[in-house]
Amino acid sequence: MSNVRNDWELEEVLQLFNKSFNELLYQAHDIHVKNHKKDMVQVCTLLSIKTGGCPEDCGYCSQSIHSDDPIEATPLMSLEEVEKQAKLARDQGSTRFCMGAAWRRPSNKNIDRVIKMIDIVHDLGMESCVTLGMLSEDQAVRLSKSGLNYYNHNLDTSREHYTKVISTRNYQDRLNTLKYVRESGIKVCSGGILGLGESRDDRAKLLIELANLESHPESVPINMLVQMEGTRLYDNEKVDEIEFVRTIALTRIMMPNTYVRLSAGRESMSESMQALCFYAGANSVFYGEELLTAPNVEVEKDRELFNKLGMKIEGESDQIDNLNNNKTSNAEEKQNIYNLKLIN
Ligand code: SAM
Ligand code: DTB
Ligand code: SF4
Numbered sequence: 001m002s003n004v005r006n007d008w009e010l011e012e013v014l015q016l017f018n019k020s021f022n023e024l025l026y027q028a029h030d031i032h033v034k035n036h037k038k039d040m041v042q043v044c045t046l047l048s049i050k051t052g053g054c055p056e057d058c059g060y061c062s063q064s065i066h067s068d069d070p071i072e073a074t075p076l077m078s079l080e081e082v083e084k085q086a087k088l089a090r091d092q093g094s095t096r097f098c099m100g101a102a103w104r105r106p107s108n109k110n111i112d113r114v115i116k117m118i119d120i121v122h123d124l125g126m127e128s129c130v131t132l133g134m135l136s137e138d139q140a141v142r143l144s145k146s147g148l149n150y151y152n153h154n155l156d157t158s159r160e161h162y163t164k165v166i167s168t169r170n171y172q173d174r175l176n177t178l179k180y181v182r183e184s185g186i187k188v189c190s191g192g193i194l195g196l197g198e199s200r201d202d203r204a205k206l207l208i209e210l211a212n213l214e215s216h217p218e219s220v221p222i223n224m225l226v227q228m229e230g231t232r233l234y235d236n237e238k239v240d241e242i243e244f245v246r247t248i249a250l251t252r253i254m255m256p257n258t259y260v261r262l263s264a265g266r267e268s269m270s271e272s273m274q275a276l277c278f279y280a281g282a283n284s285v286f287y288g289e290e291l292l293t294a295p296n297v298e299v300e301k302d303r304e305l306f307n308k309l310g311m312k313i314e315g316e317s318d319q320i321d322n323l324n325n326n327k328t329s330n331a332e333e334k335q336n337i338y339n340l341k342l343i344n
Helices: 010-017 021-035 079-091 108-123 137-145 159-165 171-184 200-211 241-254 271-279 299-309 316-324 331-343
Strands: 040-050 096-101 127-131 150-152 187-189 192-194 219-224 259-262 284-286
Touching (some): 010 021, 010 200, 021 271, 040 079, 040 259, 079 108, 108 127, 108 137, 150 219, 159 200, 171 187, 187 219, 192 200, 192 241, 200 241, 219 241, 241 259, 241 271
Parallel strands (some): 040 284, 127 150, 150 187, 192 219, 219 259, 259 284
16 A cells, blocks of 8 residues: 555645656556556446536536526425436446535435435445535534435635635635535545646645545545536636646545546547546546536447456446356346346
8 A cells, every 4th residue: 555645745746747747647557556456447427416506606517596508497306216317327337326416505404305315325235425515514424324425525626726716605615514524424525627727736736635634535536627608617728638637647646545536528538538547547437428417428438448448347347246156146136237247
């Protein structure tokens, strides 16, 4: 295991960023294979359980009421629909199901409903993750008691750049929720977005915020901005691909044991760029045709890419081994695993 550090400084992170591309990737890949199973990708399906109508003014988000072309608001999804979508995800091979809601913060009544949804996900044998906005300490404890595995709450960018992207909350609000989540025992998923008009310094500073937390997040999503029409940042200059891959490499080097998730924006990335991201240490993706409101890569295309790259979906290979070794007794489970073998 590599040394886990929590004392990163800007100068050394920028020095790493400035290394030659090959040297940086080699270092990141070396750390990756020392700390993770090789050629494995963890997949997580997203579901928007409450879309649109969000009072926050995040400049990148189509679900904000401040967007010029806001997406239509929907009520909180029914438990039946959640179960249907979660089953579909499980049958496509997902091992984690993440439910997102366009809230500034959930009410206690909202939390009651979400806990029932989390139970549904667990009953289907998947890990759970939710992203519901800011939480109180009590709400984090309630979610933890329900057995929730992960809470996603992104810092998005550096402290300095944050005020240019969002004005309805501040960085400390985000950090407070992360603290409540960590203290409640839920695993932390927190990352950022590239393409918000930030500089390389801002990217380095975001990673320093995450890597200098007392414990590293177990999961760090790195999103490429999906430019949504009507949002303030719609016309932003696109991030250079090599710079994006460098940021993935830095994330891997600074947080060696963490799952680094190549997140939103994969739909517009070439296969070669994704392959470079995996080499640089990304080992998790969002899986399924839709993110929250934006399109994602088709499942068939992802499976083809994983096959081409000789990568396996985490959890799936164990399930198939169990079937081959006759270790699975439940008939429904056998059928699901058999279906996975067919898609493979
Ligand atoms: N409302 C909650 C919140 O903001 O924490 C949860 C849902 S919100 C959509 C989850 C995360 O998705 C945001 O923190 C942001 O990092 C990411 N996100 C939203 N819109 C995006 C976009 N257009 N491109 C890339 N990432 C985006
Ligand atoms: C994260 O970092 N990215 C996901 C998830 N956490 C919730 C969301 C991406 C949203 C992309 C835009 C959309 O679908 O609306
Ligand atoms: Fe609301 Fe989350 Fe979108 Fe911000 S990112 S506007 S908090 S749904």
